[in-house]
Structures are given as C-alpha cells and as structure tokens.
Amino acid sequence: MHPESGTLWRGPRWTLAALLALLGMVGPFAIDTYLPAFAGIAKTLDASPVQMQQTLSAYLFGFAFMSLFHGAISDSFGRRPVVLWGVAIYTLTSVGCALSQTIGQLIFFRVLQGLSTGAGIVVSRAVVRDMFEPSQAQKVMSQITIFFGIAPAIAPIIGGWLFVLAGWHAVFWFLAGVGVVLWVANFRYLPETLHVSQRQPFNVRNLLRGYWQLGLDPRFLLLALASGVPFNASFLYVLSAPAFLGEHLGLAPTQFFWFFVLSIGGIMCGAWLSGRLAGRIRPRRQIRHGFVIMFASALVNLVANALFQAHVSWALLPLAVFTFGWALMVPVVTLLVLDLHPERRGMASSLQMFVGSLANGLVAGVVAPLVMHSTLWLAAGSMVMMGIGLVAWTVVRRRWPAIGGGSVS
16 A cells, blocks of 8 residues: 555545546547447448457457556556556547548557557556545546446436437547546546655566465465456447347337446446455355356346347346445455455456456457357357356365455454
8 A cells, every 4th residue: 555545635535436437538539439339330331240359359359468568567557557548549549430531450459459448447456446545546546437337327318419419520529628638637637646765676577476476376366257257248249239229129129228327327336245245254155245246147047048039128137236246345346356465466457357358359269259149149159258257266175275364443
C-alpha cells in the first residue's frame, strides 16, 4: 500500500470507485456498443460474417497481448501515466474506426484499440490495492463492478439507436467522445497511488524475472483461470449476440438491451452482495457460493435448451443468474491473485487480465463461430467454460487450503 494512502483521495470512497469503474467501462463500450450495428457495417463494407467476427477477435487479441505490459509498466513508471496514455490512444483509434472505408482498415484500428483499452481496467485493480486494506479493497472492487455493470447495460442501447438514427460510423465517433471525457476526468482527478519507494526497475532482466516468478506459480495460474474463464461462459453469449438475440430469439437491434440489462443486473446484484459480505465470511466460502450458483444456472440452461425451443420468455433468465454468481466470487479471487506477490501487483493484474483476455480472444475467434448456430451448443460451451474455472478453483482449494481461508477483515 501507498504509505500516504489515506490522504491521496479525500472524497467519498464511492467516488474513487466510480472513477476507476469509468476506466473499466472503456472495454465493454468498445465491444457492446457496435454489436447492434454488425449488419450495417457488413453491408457498407461488403464484409462476410467471418470478417465481422474478426473485428471482435482482433480487438480481443490486441487487448490480451498488451495486457501483459500495462501493469508491469505501471509498476515502474506509476499508475497515472499508463492510464492517461492508454485512454489517449484509445480515443485516436476510435476516430480511426469511424473513418474506416474498408473492413481491413476497421480490423486494423480495432487491433490498435484493443492494445490501448486494457490500460484502464488493468491499472485500476492495482490502484485499489495500493489504496486499501483487503476488506476495504473488496468493498471498493464490488462498488467498481456495480458501476462497471452500467456500461454493458447501456452500451447496446446507445449503439442500437446511434446505428438506426445516424449509421454505424456514429457509434465509433461516440466512443471517441467517451475517450475524451475519460481522459479529462482522469487527468484532473486520478492520483498517483504507487509510491516512488515501491517502484520496480524498468529493465528486461527485472521484467523477465517477474513474468517468470508469476508464470511458474501454479497458484497464480489456477486463480487466474478460476476468475477469467467462467466469465467467458457469459461472454460467449455477448460475442454471439447478433445470432443468439437476432436469429434465435428474433429480437430487433434496438431490443438487444433486454439481454444486457438482465445479465448486467445479475452482475450488479452479485457485486453488491459481495461488498456486503466483505469481512463477514471467509473468502473461500464466498467463492464456493459463487461457483454453486454458476454451476446450477449453467446446468438449468443446458437442460432447458436440450428439451425446449429457445424463447425470449425464459432463455435470458439463466444467463442473468449465472452473472450474479460470477460477480459474487470474482472480486475475492481477484484480490487473492493480487496478494500472492504484493511487490508486483501491477504485473499480477496484467497477467491475470492476459489469461482472461486470451480466453476471450479464443472464444471470439474459435468457439463462438462454431457454436452460435445452435442455442444448445451455446449452452454446452458455456457449461464447459464454467467447468474449467470450477476445476481450477477446486485444485487450489485442495492443494493450498490456506488460500482464501483467513478473514478478509
């Protein structure tokens, strides 16, 4: 922690959570806002469904790659410069997307957009742990998740109406405007939370030593899988939204928001409860509750899609319950990851994000195109990804029973 953490932010704790959540919102806005415009982009740029899917996977792979470095760089130069540079580049690349005249140009700028977007969400996690003790950090993480949940809920609504009223170019001009507002807000208000005495030397040998230390720690890898891969059980539906919502459930682009409102409502409720439980129950118990809820909802979703034709009246409900379970456990797992190697919290946040983002990219580029044609296959893919996270946590729990066993207060 920063030795003067108590004086760095004099406003209410929730205002810092809101500012950090705005940084995290950049990622969902970059994905969810333009999904309702898929058909219009494809028609205007004469792009195939595979090429349109590449605009997602290219962004996600760029996000995953640069996530390796955002936190490590912030461990050396501070949190604030990384955030400001990341948001600035994101803004410029959003302009590039808006001005794209071919699908190749759009994919190119989406890669650059992905390279810059992760700075906010990666560094914001390290900022929280720089500033707060574990139980307080869990509460702030939960508040961030609640505020963060607003973005995917409103992004497709905004994107759908912008597309209908002004065309798909307006979606990316909107993202550029969001970038400008975020840059100004963080330039004015975000404090530097990494004390000079806690900074790591920025050289190749030190960076490689850190990556080696974390990458060979099985506890770190398993916890990263436990937090990141289950998210893809829900994210698979986000990536498949044009097919799942438009083709299978028969919703118009302006109606996509029902899916996002329910799913993000689950995230916000789960995050709220996670904050309420901070310091009251052991972390491993809270994680277990989250996985039980995810497993039950994924199983119901799989059985229902095997027995019945998917219908909007029920098909979205298991997905909302699943996100509730995920949000209940993920703030706790994230803090466990960051505290494995306290001297390298930025790098740990980077690598955790890399694991999750790499999974996102694989799901976007490989899994989603294979399963989006069938609601049963979507449910099965979701179940598999939840199972990977459950197995990872089970191994951690059995091999290192002390992890998550202590009080969070």
